[in-house]
Amino acid sequence: MKFGVLALDYDGTISTANGIHPAVRDAIAALRDRRIAVLLVTGRIIQDLRTQVGDLRQFDAIVGENGAVLLFPESGRSQLLGPAPDPHFLAELTSAGIAITAGECVVEAEADAAGRILDIIRRLSLPLVIHFNRGRLMVLPQAVTKGTGLKEALAAMRLSPHNAVAIGDAENDHQMLEVVELGAAVSWGSPALIAAADDVVEGTGPPALVEYVKRLADQSRLPPERLGRRTLMLGHTADHAPLSLAVRGRNVLIAGEPRSGKSWVAGLLAEQLILQRYAVFVIDPEGDYQTLNRLPGVVLIDAADSQPHAGDIARALHHADMSLVLDLSHLAAGAKREFVKATLHRLREHRRESGLPHRIVVDEAHYFLHDPDVMELLDLELAGYTFVTHRASRLHAAVLASAAATVVTRETDPQEIRALADLLGEAPEAEWSTVFADLSLEEAVLLPGAEEAGGRLVRFRVAPRLTPHVRHRHKYLDMPVPTRQAFVFTHADVPTGARAHSLLEFVTIAARSPAVVEDHLRRGDVSVWIDRVFGDQELAALIRELEGDLRIVARPEVTAELTTMIRERYAVDQRT
Numbered sequence: 088m089k090f091g092v093l094a095l096d097y098d099g100t101i102s103t104a105n106g107i108h109p110a111v112r113d114a115i116a117a118l119r120d121r122r123i124a125v126l127l128v129t130g131r132i133i134q135d136l137r138t139q140v141g142d143l144r145q146f147d148a149i150v151g152e153n154g155a156v157l158l159f160p161e162s163g164r165s166q167l168l169g170p171a172p173d174p175h176f177l178a179e180l181t182s183a184g185i186a187i188t189a190g191e192c193v194v195e196a197e198a199d200a201a202g203r204i205l206d207i208i209r210r211l212s213l214p215l216v217i218h219f220n221r222g223r224l225m226v227l228p229q230a231v232t233k234g235t236g237l238k239e240a241l242a243a244m245r246l247s248p249h250n251a252v253a254i255g256d257a258e259n260d261h262q263m264l265e266v267v268e269l270g271a272a273v274s275w276g277s278p279a280l281i282a283a284a285d286d287v288v289e290g291t292g293p294p295a296l297v298e299y300v301k302r303l304a305d306q307s308r309l310p311p312e313r314l315g316r317r318t319l320m321l322g323h324t325a326d327h328a329p330l331s332l333a334v335r336g337r338n339v340l341i342a343g344e345p346r347s348g349k350s351w352v353a354g355l356l357a358e359q360l361i362l363q364r365y366a367v368f369v370i371d372p373e374g375d376y377q378t379l380n381r382l383p384g385v386v387l388i389d390a391a392d393s394q395p396h397a398g399d400i401a402r403a404l405h406h407a408d409m410s411l412v413l414d415l416s417h418l419a420a421g422a423k424r425e426f427v428k429a430t431l432h433r434l435r436e437h438r439r440e441s442g443l444p445h446r447i448v449v450d451e452a453h454y455f456l457h458d459p460d461v462m463e464l465l466d467l468e469l470a471g472y473t474f475v476t477h478r479a480s481r482l483h484a485a486v487l488a489s490a491a492a493t494v495v496t497r498e499t500d501p502q503e504i505r506a507l508a509d510l511l512g513e514a515p516e517a518e519w520s521t522v523f524a525d526l527s528l529e530e531a532v533l534l535p536g537a538e539e540a541g542g543r544l545v546r547f548r549v550a551p552r553l554t555p556h557v558r559h560r561h562k563y564l565d566m567p568v569p570t571r572q573a574f575v576f577t578h579a580d581v582p583t584g585a586r587a588h589s590l591l592e593f594v595t596i597a598a599r600s601p602a603v604v605e606d607h608l609r610r611g612d613v614s615v616w617i618d619r620v621f622g623d624q625e626l627a628a629l630i631r632e633l634e635g636d637l638r639i640v641a642r643p644e645v646t647a648e649l650t651t652m653i654r655e656r657y658a659v660d661q662r663t
Contacts, residue, residue, distance in 0.1 A: 088249055088250055088268055088308055088309045088335055088336065088442065088445055088471065089250055089307070089308055089309070089438065089439070089441075089442030089469060090123065090250065090252060090303050090304060090306065090308070090309050090442075091122075091123055091124065091246065091247075091250035091251070091441075091442045092123065092124045092125075092126065092241065092246050092247075092248075092250055092251035092252070092267075093115075093118060093123060093124070093125045093126070093251070093252050093253075093254070093300060093303075094125075094126045094127075094128050094150075094237055094251055094252070094253040094254070094263060094267060095115075095125065095126070095127055095128065095253075095254055095255075095296075096128060096129060096233075096253075096254065096255035096256055096257070096260050096263070097127060097128075097129040097130075097131060097136070097140075098129065098130070098131070098220070098221075098256075098257075099221070099256040099257055099273075099275075099276060100254055100255055100256045100273055100276070100293065100296070101293050101296060102139070102293070103293065106139050106140050106141065107140055107145075107293075108292075108293035108294060110293070110294045110297045111293050111294070111296055111297060112145065113297075114296065114297045114300055114301065115145055115146070116145065117301075117304075118300060118304060119145075119147070121304055123304060124147045124148075124244065124246060125145075125146055125147055126146060126147055126148045126149070126150060126237065126240055126241075127143075127146045127148075127149045127150070128150040128154075128233050128236065128237050128253070128255075128263055129149070129150070129151055129153075130151075130152065130153040130193070130195075130218075130220050130223075130225055130233075130259055131151060131152070132151065132152055132188070132190035132191075132193065132195075133149065133151045133152070133156055133158055133165070133190075133191075136149070136151060142160075143158070143160040144160040144161055145160075146160060147159075147160075147161075147244065148160070148240045148243075148244065150233065150236035150237055150239075150240050151190075151236075152190045152191060152192050152193040152225075152227075153193060153218055153220075153225050153227055153231070153232065153233055153236070153259055154168065154169075154227070154231050154232045154233045154234065154235050154236030154237070154262075155167065155168050155169040155190070155191065155192035155193055155227055155228075155231050155236065156168065156190070156191050156192060156236075157236060157239055157240055157243070159243075166239075167191055167192060168192070168231060168235070168236055168239055169192040169227065169228040169231045170192065170228060171191060171192060172189050172192065172193075172194050172226075173211075173213060175211065176194070176207065176208075176211060176213055176215070177189060177194070179207045179210075179211065180194070180196070180204065180207060183203055183207065185200045185203060185204065186200075192227065192228070192231070193225050193226065193227055194225070194226040194227075195223060195224070195225055195226075196223070196224055196226070197222065197223065197224070198219055198221070198222050198223055198224045200224070201217055201219070201224055204217060204224070204226060205217060208226070214228060214229045215227065215228060215229065216228075216229050218232070218258070218259045219258045219259065220257050220258060220259045221257055221258070225259070232259075232262040232263075233255075233259060233260060233262050233263035234262030234263050234265055234266040235262070237251075237253070237263055237266050237267070238266055241407075242408075245405075245406065245407055246407055247364075247365075247366065247407035247408075247442065247443065247445070248266050248267050248268065248364075249267075249268045249364070249365055249366075249407075249445050250268065250309075250407075250442040250443075250445075251266075251267040251268055251269075252267060252268070252269045252270075252271065252300075252303060252309070253266070253267040253269075253270050253271070254271045254272070254273065254288060254296060254299075254300075255270075255271075255272060255273070255276070255280060256272065256273045256275070256276030256277060256280065257276060257277050257280065258277055258279070258280070260272070260276075260277075260280055261279075261280060261283060264280070264283065264284055264285070268309055268317075268335065269285050269286060269309050269310070270283075270284050270285050270286075271284055271285065271286040271287065271288050271299070272284035272286075272287055272288070273287075273288045273290070273295070273296070274287050274288060274289050274290060274291075274295075275290070275291055275292065285316060286310075307439075307466075307468050307469050308336055308468070308469050308470060308471075309335065309336060310336060311333070311335060311336035311337060311491075316333075317333065317335065317363065318331035318332060318333050318334075319331060319332050319333075319334055319355075319356050319359045319360065320355075320359065320550045321352075321355075321356075321494070321531075321533065321547060321549065321550060322531070322547040322548045322549045322550040323547060323548050323550070324545060324546065324547045324548075325546065325547075325548075330533065330539065330545060330547045331539065332356070332492055332533075332537070332539055333538075333539070334356070334360070334446070334492075336470055336471075336491075337470060337471075337491035337492055338467065338470050338471070338472045338473070338474065338489045338490050338491055338492075339356070339472070339473045339474070339490065339491070339492050339493070339494070340473075340474050340476075340479065340487070340490035340492070340493040340494070341353050341473065341474070341475045341476075341493075341494045341495075341496070342475075342476055342477070342479040342493065342494075342495050342496070342498065342503065342507060343477060343495055343496030343497055343498050343523075343526075343531070344477050344496075344497055344498050344499060344500060344503070345477045346565075346566040347477075347496035347497035347498070347526070347528070347566065348496045348497070348528050348529070348531065348549065349450075349475050349476075349477065349496050350373075350375040350376065350450060350475060351549065351552065352494055352496065352531055352549055353376075353448055353450065353473055353475045354375070354376055354379065354552060354554070355549065355550060355552050356473065357369060357376070357379060357446075357448055357473075358379060358382060358552065358553050358554055360445070360446055361379065361382045361383075361384065361385060361410050362382065362383075362553075364384070364408060365410075365444075365445040365446060366404060366406075366407055366408070366409060366410055366443045366444040366445050366446075367410040367411075367444055367445065367446050367447075367448065368400070368404060368410065368411050368413070368434070368444040368446070368447045368448070369410075369411070369412045369413065369447075369448040369450070370413055370415070370427055370430070370431075370447070370448065370449045370450060370455075371412055371413055371414050371415060371416070371450055372415045372416065372423055372427075372450055372451040372454070373415075373416050373450070373451070374414050374416035375450065376412045376414075376448075376450070377412065377414060378554040379410070379412050379554055380412060381554050382410075382553075382554060384408050384409050384410055385409075385410045385411070385412060386403065386409060386410070386411050386412070387411075387412045387414060388400075388403075388411060388412070388413050388414065389414045389417065390413060390414060390415050390417070390418055390426060391415075391417035391418050392417070395413075396429075397426075397429040397430040397432070397433035397434075398433060400413065400430050400433070400434070401433050401434060401437040404434070404437065404441075404443050404444050405437075405441060405443065406443075407443060410444070411444075413430070415427070420454075423454070424454060424455060427449075427454075427455045428455060428460075428464055431447075431449075431455070431464040431465060432463060432464050434447065435463075435464060435465060435466045438466060438469055438471075439466065439469065444471075445471055446471045446472070446473060447471065447472050447473070448472075448473040448475065449472065449473070449474055449475065450475040451475070451476065451477075452474040452475055452476045452482060452486070453476045453477070453478040453479070453481040453482055456474065456482055456483055456486050457481045457482060457483055458483070459483070461483040461485060461486060462485060465486070467485060467486075467489045470489070470491075472489075474486060474490065477503075478503065479503055479506045479507055480502050480503055480505075480506035487506070487509075487510060488510075490510065490536075491536070491537065492533065492534075492536070492537035492539070493507065493510060493533070493534040493536060493537065494531050494532070494533055494534075495507060495523060495526075495531060495532050495534060496526060496530075496531045497523060497524065497526040497527070497528075497530075498523040498524070498526075499520075499523065499524045501516075501520065504516055504519055504520050504523060507519070507534065510534070510536060511534065511535060511536050514535075518544075519544065522544065522546060524569075525569050526546075526569075527568055527569060527572055527620060528566065528568065528620070528621055528622060529548055529549050529620075529621070529622035530546065530547065530548055530549065531546075531547060531549055532544055532545060532546045532547070533545040533547065549622070551622070551624065564589060564590050564591045564657055565589050565590075565591045566589060567588040567589050568588055568589065568620055570586075570588070572620045573586045573587060573588045574586065574587040574593055574612075574613075574616050574620075576596060576600065576603050576604075576607070577603070577606070577607075578600075578602070578603045578606060579606070583600070583603060585600070585603075590621070590653060590657060593653070594650050594653055594654070597646055597649065597650055598646070598650055601645075601646035601647075604645075604646045604649065605637070605645055605646060608630075608633065608634045608637050608645060608646075608649065609634065609637055609638055611631070611634050613630050613634065613649065614627045614628075614630040614631040614634055615627075617630060623656070625656075626652065626653070626656050629652055630649065630652065633645065633648060633649060633652075
């Protein structure tokens with residue numbers, strides 16, 4: 088992620104007795120000269136801040152009163168993000184002898200008055216909460232925090248919190264640090280905030296910030312995140328332990344043979360990023376990701392229908408809250424290559440300028456990223472790519488080398504296994520070959536090169552998706568499952584000798600043996616197989632209903648109903 092926004096707390100972070108520390112003031116000006124937006128996020132009342140700081144136009148925006156007031160100094164426009172203090176509440180505070188300062192929304196007092204203020208809030212049944220800031224407290228409407236105010240400011244400026252860094256020092260800065268991609272606490276601040284922060288600014292006072300923010304600005308991207316925050320769920324290991332992946336600042340490679348579930352894994356990661364409000368761009372050569380447009384902020388573009396140019400894509404991705412799926416499935420192979428190369432080249436420049444999109448998913452990456460011109464198409468230093476391929480061996484060496492995490496679905500091609508092993512220098516190819524070939528459709532492995540793998544090959548069951556993977560289900564019809572997962576047909580508990588290693592084989596055998604299939608349906612065998620082997624919970628639920636009905640009343644055409652369900656779900660040719 089590109090560093091594009093800095094949000095700063097005031098008191099205790101950049102302030103001195105005479106206002107903003109001069110070195111910090113100069114650093115803020117330097118950042119803005121580099122087109123990095125700087126926001127001041129403070130508990131202070133705006134008028135008080137003007138008295139302390141002077142000209143507020145040194146900031147792009149001010150979030151005042153702990154998130155309740157938004158001010159854009161250059162235009163002078165301000166916005167109140169919460170209701171004004173209740174007059175009855177103010178009167179009660181004054182009557183109780185509590186010294187207060189009221190702003191447009193906030194009510195301030197000494198922290199030791201918290202108990203008496205809370206009693207008044209409870210007695211009046213007001214929807215108010217108390218925020219502490221060292222020796223002072225602030226009373227605000229529920230759900231008004233520095234974090235909510237910062238989000239409003241960024242939205243108004245069409246900036247993303249995922250390109251933002253926030254730096255604070257005290258109790259009321261927690262929500263601000265949680266909102267942004269990288270939350271830092273100053274080492275002279277609250278121990279609780281330091282413990283919760285992504286990073287710590289070492290030093291003894293405001294001048295320490297200068298070197299920290301300069302170092303961030305000189306880097307092309309935010310530093311890789313610590314494991315444990317903003318991770319994406321991959322699935323669960325055999326001992327039911329969750330397996331997650333941290334993706335900021337990393338390229339991810341997803342490899343495996345055709346029809347092995349690669350695009351399912353890529354879609355699983357993409358939809359989690361989208362729901363976390365990252366801007367994602369998916370290059371979809373075969374229409375595998377169309378259903379992502381069911382998620383908020385996702386636009387599906389059919390390249391054959393709308394005939395967009397690379398510049399159109401870049402302009403659409405200028406919106407921080409928008410993700411795009413580019414469906415190329417109706418274009419000829421040559422037209423796909425030309426369009427993808429032009430788009431990647433344009434986005435390489437666009438991401439350096441805007442920091443958007445945060446992640447680019449390139450499916451069938453071997454078609455587009457094997458020529459020597461790959462470095463003109465990708466910004467591997469900025470990273471944030473997901474490469475999906477069934478021919479990792481054909482990817483350009485620089486693309487392969489850039490992958491910080493590699494997920495592999497079923498793979499039996501020795502050449503591809505060797506290419507994946509070469510990523511780690513030395514790897515037990517024989518062991519990998521056995522594991523890779525034994526993977527079912529709902530399984531994958533994380534290679535040892537990723538930090539999350541702990542130096543070992545981690546086999547896991549892939550997590551379920553929120554959005555269905557519909558359009559190209561037919562690709563999985565003839566994908567054979569391992570022998571241990573084949574459906575064994577029996578009649579009166581005696582094997583008939585028939586085994587189905589794929590859905591296509593199952594439909595074919597079922598059509599010839601309706602009585603055998605009826606026995607399996609009564610025992611609930613079919614729904615269990617569909618669920619456990621193929622991970623298709625929707626189809627399994629439908630079949631489970633069919634099995635339940637059959638136990639109550641005879642259904643002469645039940646096998647035909649079953650095969651129709653599978654045909655309609657997976658678009659099986661009626662001749663099978």
